[in-house]
Amino acid sequence: MQTNSDRLVQIAVAGQVAFARSYGPWEISQGGKAFMYPSVGGISYNAKIGDLASGFQADHAEPGVTIRRKDNLENGGLNTLACVGNTATVSSGDAKGARGYVTGKHGGVEHVLIWFDQDTLEKLGPDDTIQIKSWGTGLAIDEMPDIQCKNLDPDLLAKMNLHIRSGVLEVPVAATVPAQLMGSGMGSATAHRGDYDIMTADIQAYSKYGLDKLRLGDIVLLQDCDTTFGRGYLEGAATIGVIVHSDCLLAGHGPGVTTLLTCKTPKIRGIQDSKANIGSYLGILREGN
Amino acid sequence: MLTTNKEQLVQLAVSGPVAHSKVRSPYRIKTSGMPVTLPGTGGITYNVRIGDLACGWVADHVEPGVSIRNSDDTENAGLNTLACVGNTATVINGEAKGAKGYVTGKHGGIEHVLAWFDQKTLESMAIGDKIQIRAWGTGLKIQEVPEITVMNLDPELLEKMNLKIVDGILEVPVTAILPPYLMGSGIGAATCHTGDYDIMTADPDAFREYGLDKLRLGDIVLLQDCDNQYGRGYLKGAVSVGVVVHSDCVITGHGPGVTTLFTCKRPLIRGIKDTEANLIAWLSL
Numbered sequence: 001m002q003t004n005s006d007r008l009v010q011i012a013v014a015g016q017v018a019f020a021r022s023y024g025p026w027e028i029s030q031g032g033k034a035f036m037y038p039s040v041g042g043i044s045y046n047a048k049i050g051d052l053a054s055g056f057q058a059d060h061a062e063p064g065v066t067i068r069r070k071d072n073l074e075n076g077g078l079n080t081l082a083c084v085g086n087t088a089t090v091s092s093g094d095a096k097g098a099r100g101y102v103t104g105k106h107g108g109v110e111h112v113l114i115w116f117d118q119d120t121l122e123k124l125g126p127d128d129t130i131q132i133k134s135w136g137t138g139l140a141i142d143e144m145p146d147i148q149c150k151n152l153d154p155d156l157l158a159k160m161n162l163h164i165r166s167g168v169l170e171v172p173v174a175a176t177v178p179a180q181l182m183g184s185g186m187g188s189a190t191a192h193r194g195d196y197d198i199m200t201a202d203i204q205a206y207s208k209y210g211l212d213k214l215r216l217g218d219i220v221l222l223q224d225c226d227t228t229f230g231r232g233y234l235e236g237a238a239t240i241g242v243i244v245h246s247d248c249l250l251a252g253h254g255p256g257v258t259t260l261l262t263c264k265t266p267k268i269r270g271i272q273d274s275k276a277n278i279g280s281y282l283g284i285l286r287e288g289n
Numbered sequence: 290m291l292t293t294n295k296e297q298l299v300q301l302a303v304s305g306p307v308a309h310s311k312v313r314s315p316y317r318i319k320t321s322g323m324p325v326t327l328p329g330t331g332g333i334t335y336n337v338r339i340g341d342l343a344c345g346w347v348a349d350h351v352e353p354g355v356s357i358r359n360s361d362d363t364e365n366a367g368l369n370t371l372a373c374v375g376n377t378a379t380v381i382n383g384e385a386k387g388a389k390g391y392v393t394g395k396h397g398g399i400e401h402v403l404a405w406f407d408q409k410t411l412e413s414m415a416i417g418d419k420i421q422i423r424a425w426g427t428g429l430k431i432q433e434v435p436e437i438t439v440m441n442l443d444p445e446l447l448e449k450m451n452l453k454i455v456d457g458i459l460e461v462p463v464t465a466i467l468p469p470y471l472m473g474s475g476i477g478a479a480t481c482h483t484g485d486y487d488i489m490t491a492d493p494d495a496f497r498e499y500g501l502d503k504l505r506l507g508d509i510v511l512l513q514d515c516d517n518q519y520g521r522g523y524l525k526g527a528v529s530v531g532v533v534v535h536s537d538c539v540i541t542g543h544g545p546g547v548t549t550l551f552t553c554k555r556p557l558i559r560g561i562k563d564t565e566a567n568l569i570a571w572l573s574l
Contacts, residue, residue, distance in 0.1 A: 009348045012333035013310055014416040069309065077310030081328055091415040131415055133335065137328050138347030150326075190315035192326040229316075229324055 001162055002142035005135075005154035013078045014091065014131040015067035017043060017124055018111060027059060029249035030201040035059075040109050040245070041066050043124050047246060049103055049115055049217035049279040050289030053255040054200065054247040060256070061246035062106060063216045064115045067130050079110050079193040083136030084242055084258060084278060085156025088114045093128035095120045101282050102132060103217060104244025104258045105151060107185050107194020113244055115284050137192070144169050147263040148228050150192050159281040160219070165269075171240050171261065172273035174218035175210050179225050179233050183252040191227035195244050195256035214255055215289070217279040218243045221270035227262040238268040242278055291452055292432040295425075295444035303368045304381070304421040305357035307333060307414060308401055317349055319539045320491045325349075327539065330399045331356045333414055337536065339393050339405050339507035340569040343545040344490060344537040350546070351536040353506050354393060355411070356401040357420050369400050369483040373426030374532055374548060375446025375572060378404040383418035385410045391572045392422055393507060394534025394548045395441060397475050397484020403534055405574055427482065434459050437553045438518050440481055449571040450509070455559075461530050461551065462509065462563035465500055469514040469523050473542040481517040485534050485546035504545055507568035508533045511560035517552035528558040532568060 020042035026034040037059040047056055047063045069075040086102040100116035114130060139149040139157065143164055149157065163170045177198055185196025198214075200206050214220070219242055226234035227241075241257035248254065261268060279285040310331035316324035327349045337346060337353045359365035376392040390406035404420055429439040429447065433454050439447070453460040467488060475486025488504075490496055504510070509532055516524035517531075531547035538544055551558055568574065 004347055007345055007347045009328045009337055009346055009351050010335040011310060011328050011331070011351075012307075012335070012414075012416055071309075071311075073311035073313055074309040076312035076315075077331065080312040080315060080326065081310055129415065129417075134328070134332075137326060140347075190326065192315050 001164070003154055003157065004140050004142070008135055008138055008154065010133055010135045011081060012131055013081050013134045014129055015069045015075070015078050015112060016127045016129055018066045018068045019126050021109070027250060030251035035249055040106065040111065043121055045121055047216070048286055050277060050285040051216050053214045053216050053243055054212060056246050058246050059248040059250070060253070062111060062113050064103060064113055065121065065124060065130065066111045066113055068111050075110055078112055079105055081134035081137055082112045082132050083134060083151050083153045084260065085153030085282065086132050086134055086136065088130050088132045090120065090124065091129045091131045093125055095123035095128065101284065103278060104242055105193050105195060106245055106256060107188060107196070110194070144267065146265060146267055147261055149261055150259045152260045156278065156281060168267050168269050170269050170271050171221065172219065172276040173221045173240065173270040174274055174276045175214055176221045176223060176270050177209055178223050181205055181209065182222060182225055183254065185256070186231050189230050191231055191259040191262065195258040196231050197252070197256050198254045199252060200247050200254035201251060214243060215277055216243055216246065217277045219276040219278065220257060221268070222257065226264050227259040228264055234264060236266045237264045238262070238266060240268060291454065293444055293447065294430045294432065298425055298428055298444065300423055300425045301371060302421055303371050303424045304419055305359045305365065305368050305402065306417045306419050308356045308358040309416050317540055320541045325539060330396065330401060332416065333411055335411055339574055340567060341506050343504045343506050343533055344502055346536050348536055349538045349540065350543070352396055352401060352403050354403055354405045355414065355420065356403055358401050365400055366483070368402055369395055371424035371427055372402045372422045373424060373441050373443045374550065375443030376422050376425055378420050378422045380410065380414065381419045381421045383415055384413040385418065393568055394532055395484055396535055396546060397478060397486070400483070405572070431459070434557060436555060436557055437551055439551055440549045442550045446571060457557065459551070459558045460561050461511065461558060462566040463511045463530060463560040464508040464564055464566045465504060465510045466560045467499055467510055467512050469512065471495060471499065472512060472515055473544065476521050479520050481521060481549040481552065485548040486521050487538065487542070487546050488544045489542060490537050490544035491541060504533060505567055506533055506536065509566040510547060512547065516554055517549040518554060524554060526556045527554045528552070528556055530558060
């Protein structure tokens with residue numbers, strides 16, 4: 001597959017490990033029950049790429065390390081330019097020099113999420129700086145000009161086992177999700193940053209579409225979902241994304257999807273593959289996942 | 290050999306930290322009306338260097354090498370006014386401490402000073418690392434051609450640029466000679482002692498005719514009928530010479546930026562076509 005990767009600029013962006021946030025004292029679940037769970041931010045020691053997205057008693061838990069910048073415009077630069085699969089390096093503190101990968105972007109809180117190995121996680125502290133060699137914004141597949149790539153490192157794209165067959169891009173995906181399940185994040189101005197959530201409150205849909213088996217890092221196809229210039233419904237459109245954060249109990253929320261590929265016309269086809277996970281492409285899954 | 294007043298020019302330290310990219314709106318609107326999301330200014334740019342083509346990147350206003358900026362606006366104006374192209378820049382903290390490079394341009398609007406460092410230094414630098422510049426050149430004059438204003442130019446770089454005076458006219462090697470109607474964003478700014486202005490690239494015929502496809506970052510170019518003495522504007526017969534500091538753009542009225550090095554209200558500057566007229570030839574980059 002030919003891309004324009006040799007014309008894409010590599011620019012350093014950076015952020016500090018963000019402190020965990022609480023939305024308490026109580027959050028209200030879809031069923032009207034008050035709950036208090038750990039939420040976004042911080043260093044997640046035991047929620048990892050490859051783990052079940054619904055496997056934690058948590059609200060939007062972010063696997064690995066969460067970073068942001070205090071200045072909103074600079075944080076906009078970080079959240080726009082960082083791409084899933086980019087190399088990240090700890091540039092201060094006890095874990096200085098350790099390397100990991102960007103695994104997603106979380107909208108609303110405007111966090112960039114990063115995988116590091118366990119040893120590095122144990123050494124990291126709040127406000128440690130992580131620098132990312134951003135690369136991928138503007139990526140295009142030569143043979144498929146109607147398909148937009150977003151938030152995707154060119155080297156990761158090359159590992160995703162993509163094929164073009166009769167003018168359609170075939171993408172291995174762990175799940176195919178219908179448009180009516182897409183929730184919070186809909187209507188945002190751009191899918192070049194952030195994510196939007198797969199709603200998990202409908203029990204029948206939850207099992208019908210295999211959301212119980214969804215894992216952090218899974219590649220999924222969103223049917224009839226156009227994320228070319230913002231996020232909305234368009235029959236025939238398709239979006240491929242990656243699961244970036246865990247499930248939660250709030251109405252209209254659930255595991256978040258950061259867009260990787262999108263097209264307004266039916267030129268993307270999902271090929272069911274339970275192993276379609278960025279953790280396996282990047283070689284960062286823990287044993288058992 | 291030209292005679293200059295370099296012995297009377299003060300050398301002052303100015304500095305700033307490596308600036309982070311900023312994004313307000315996710316979209317830039319192309320000349321065609323199409324919204325695009327692209328990398329732009331700021332940061333450490335690993336793979337766009339002085340000597341590379343200015344056009345063809347999937348980017349907008351990309352700054353080669355390292356971009357620096359002070360958070361205090363008045364101090365940043367000091368940095369942007371006094372730093373001159375060719376000045377020595379030194380990393381003064383972090384992993385790359387002690388590494389030396391050169392100022393390659395100034396980018397207006399965002400008010401960044403751009404500096405070249407070798408690849409090893411770029412790879413070891415972090416956003417926020419401080420760069421200090423030995424600012425030298427503001428007020429520079431060539432004794433033999435007093436009507437020509439010299440700006441943003443290190444005196445030692447001037448001596449390497451193969452300049453000649455022939456019949457009272459300063460001859461400058463340049464890679465391109467551009468007409469005034471291609472000059473865009475940055476026109477009307479109060480001074481050329483900071484920043485740059487852009488060569489517009491949206492007209493396909495002009496793009497070919499003036500060889501903009503071959504323009505390289507660091508190229509020395511001549512701007513015909515462009516007066517840069519006290520701001521930027523059109524003046525028949527005026528001539529400016531500048532250096533290409535940042536990449537092409539997709540926004541209407543924008544394109545590769547030019548930081549002024551010489552300007553004269555009368556035709557006392559002549560461009561001599563030379564495809565090698567680029568900072569890379571003189572700064573041992």
